[in-house]
Amino acid sequence: MNGPLISKSLRDHRGVTFWWTVGISAFMALYLAVYGSIKESPEVYGPAMIAKFPGPLRDLMGGLADMTSGAGYLQTAVYQLFVPMLFIACATLLANRSLAGPEENGTLELVLTLPVDRRRLVLARLAALALGLLAVAAVTLLVAWGMSVVVDNGVAFGHILAGHLGVLLLGLFHGTVALAVGAATGRRLVASAVVGVWVVAGYMVVTVGRSWDAISWLKWVSPFHYYAEGRPLYEGVPVGDYLVLAGATVVLALTAVLAFDRRDVGV
Amino acid sequence: MTAVVQAEGLTKYYGSRRGLADLTMEIQPGEVFGYLGPNGAGKTTTIRLLLDVIRPTSGLVRVLGGSPREPAVRARIGYLPGDLVLESRDRALDYLRFLGRVRGGVPSSRIESLADRFDADLSVPMRKLSKGNRQKIGLIQAFMHEPEFVILDEPTMGLDPLVQHEFLALVREVRASGRTVLMSSHVLAEVESVSDRVGIVRGGRLVAVENVAALREKAVRRVELHFAAPVPRADFEGLPGVRDLRVEGAALACTIDGRPDALIKAAARHTVVHLVSAEPDLEEIFLTYYSDEEPPR
Ligand SMILES: Nc1ncnc2c1ncn2[C@@H]1O[C@H](COP(=O)(O)OP(=O)(O)OP(=O)(O)O)[C@@H](O)[C@H]1O
Numbered sequence: 001m002n003g004p005l006i007s008k009s010l011r012d013h014r015g016v017t018f019w020w021t022v023g024i025s026a027f028m029a030l031y032l033a034v035y036g037s038i039k040e041s042p043e044v045y046g047p048a049m050i051a052k053f054p055g056p057l058r059d060l061m062g063g064l065a066d067m068t069s070g071a072g073y074l075q076t077a078v079y080q081l082f083v084p085m086l087f088i089a090c091a092t093l094l095a096n097r098s099l100a101g102p103e104e105n106g107t108l109e110l111v112l113t114l115p116v117d118r119r120r121l122v123l124a125r126l127a128a129l130a131l132g133l134l135a136v137a138a139v140t141l142l143v144a145w146g147m148s149v150v151v152d153n154g155v156a157f158g159h160i161l162a163g164h165l166g167v168l169l170l171g172l173f174h175g176t177v178a179l180a181v182g183a184a185t186g187r188r189l190v191a192s193a194v195v196g197v198w199v200v201a202g203y204m205v206v207t208v209g210r211s212w213d214a215i216s217w218l219k220w221v222s223p224f225h226y227y228a229e230g231r232p233l234y235e236g237v238p239v240g241d242y243l244v245l246a247g248a249t250v251v252l253a254l255t256a257v258l259a260f261d262r263r264d265v266g267v
Numbered sequence: 268m269t270a271v272v273q274a275e276g277l278t279k280y281y282g283s284r285r286g287l288a289d290l291t292m293e294i295q296p297g298e299v300f301g302y303l304g305p306n307g308a309g310k311t312t313t314i315r316l317l318l319d320v321i322r323p324t325s326g327l328v329r330v331l332g333g334s335p336r337e338p339a340v341r342a343r344i345g346y347l348p349g350d351l352v353l354e355s356r357d358r359a360l361d362y363l364r365f366l367g368r369v370r371g372g373v374p375s376s377r378i379e380s381l382a383d384r385f386d387a388d389l390s391v392p393m394r395k396l397s398k399g400n401r402q403k404i405g406l407i408q409a410f411m412h413e414p415e416f417v418i419l420d421e422p423t424m425g426l427d428p429l430v431q432h433e434f435l436a437l438v439r440e441v442r443a444s445g446r447t448v449l450m451s452s453h454v455l456a457e458v459e460s461v462s463d464r465v466g467i468v469r470g471g472r473l474v475a476v477e478n479v480a481a482l483r484e485k486a487v488r489r490v491e492l493h494f495a496a497p498v499p500r501a502d503f504e505g506l507p508g509v510r511d512l513r514v515e516g517a518a519l520a521c522t523i524d525g526r527p528d529a530l531i532k533a534a535a536r537h538t539v540v541h542l543v544s545a546e547p548d549l550e551e552i553f554l555t556y557y558s559d560e561e562p563p564r
């Protein structure tokens with residue numbers, strides 16, 4: 001009985017997934033297109049220019065160690081900050097449209113009275129969220145790879161895939177956070193706020209805060225640590241780290257199921 | 268026979284706000300139960316408890332012999348929410364088909380015939396539907412899988428008289444097929460013609476459950492009789508159930524409590540040329556439940 005629920009959610013998501021795919025693809029295509037000119041004139045974008053950036057800003061962008069190599073540019077312009085953030089925003093939006101949104105606007109009540117176990121309903125919504133995000137990731141992966149070939153940045157498909165998989169996992173993790181908080185509270189605002197705080201804090205800890213001993217240990221609860229630390233664009237899939245992200249997502253999913261199962265809905 | 272609804276001490280608090288207190292009642296198979304009460308009485312709270320949308324603070328509720336938590340129990344229920352929201356860009360027909368699929372399949376012929384009955388246009392995107400047309404979609408989805416038990420929270424809200432009439436006819440058909448209906452309303456007049464029993468809830472408490480036929484029998488009605496010749500007042504004085512008697516020449520007016528039998532027999536001794544009897548105003552008796560007592564604290 002989950003089939004109709006999942007396909008209905010996918011239908012409901014199709015506008016969001018389509019437009020975010022278009023947006024993220026356009027973003028990546030634009031930034032990668034610029035790489036052509038950077039490759040032509042490395043002296044302009046080399047260490048001298050980067051040294052002009054204030055230190056904290058360099059940290060925030062992941063160090064800006066090399067902007068002129070293919071992998072370095074792809075990492076900085078695409079996979080360091082912007083694309084992960086876009087994925088997280090997209091995932092949070094989809095998650096909010098899965099439970100908390102319908103609860104707030106009142107459409108969830110009728111669905112709850114259908115002969116579907118509440119736990120299965122949450123799982124169906126999660127599955128639709130994951131599939132929607134997977135669709136966005138699949139298309140944007142092709143764009144990232146295609147543009148890399150066009151500008152000839154020399155990054156192997158396997159490494160782009162590794163980075164992209166990390167972005168997908170980051171999106172899924174935060175989408176599941178939003179879904180779990182939404183399932184527990186029924187409030188989109190609370191769900192978005194929790195994701196927002198966790199994302200900003202998590203990102204700061206692994207960038208600006210990494211050399212600051214008082215907070216650097218917090219990296220263990222930062223999803224970005226498990227995404228970026230293994231340098232997937234250079235080294236390929238960091239299996240252990242990605243498994244931690246995936247495992248945490250599963251735990252959150254179970255939390256969402258249990259939280260929703262015991263709640264009064266719509267009060 | 269197991270009761271369709273069995274509630275024992277059913278209580279729901281929203282934080283410290285009382286939604287429903289200590290509801291004990293049963294609804295039997297095959298009856299149409301009207302659930303009446305003013306705004307904020309606890310009707311929607313009761314109904315949401317019956318469908319496991321919210322969970323009781325204390326007390327027990329069984330529906331169709333099981334817990335409403337079980338999907339198998341909910342499969343046998345049709346439900347129209349009190350504030351039905353249909354927000355999507357999808358056409359109503361697509362939404363009904365989706366609900367049907369989740370319910371394990373509903374023939375489209377049944378959806379179409381219900382849509383015909385209610386004169387509902389299923390090709391319109393749902394967010395563009397008017398209030399009454401939205402309500403029609405809600406009714407169609409509540410009835411389309413031919414559930415054993417139909418729960419309707421203020422079903423007639425927003426319906427025009429023609430559709431209301433069709434709706435009441437549908438409720439009668441459901442009862443005739445031995446199935447059970449619970450419907451809430453603010454006014455007795457809306458449910459009186461189809462209900463077997465009515466429950467009256469106020470301030471979160473069930474204050475009365477009445478048989479509609481009995482209520483009707485208790486009802487006060489005004490009667491006027493016109494005779495061929497003046498009649499003596501003494502012939503009608505002291506008749507059981509006759510009150511406010513006025514006799515003026517050949518005309519008699521009074522109110523009757525319950526059965527008009529004694530009055531008819533007394534009148535039969537004269538030549539009656541004209542008789543007027545107003546419909547009993549159940550609403551009036553009913554309202555005494557609202558106004559007699561202070562809402563319990
Ligand atoms: N989500 C909620 N949070 C707090 N109090 C609530 C909530 N829902 C209902 N109540 C309270 O519970 C009581 C019963 O409300 P309920 O909605 O059951 O009334 P009702 O009989 O359906 O009224 P109406 O005819 O206006 O639909 C009211 O006092 C209401 O304020």
Ligand SMILES: [Mg+2]
Nearest residue numbers: 310311312349
């Ligand atoms: Mg109500």
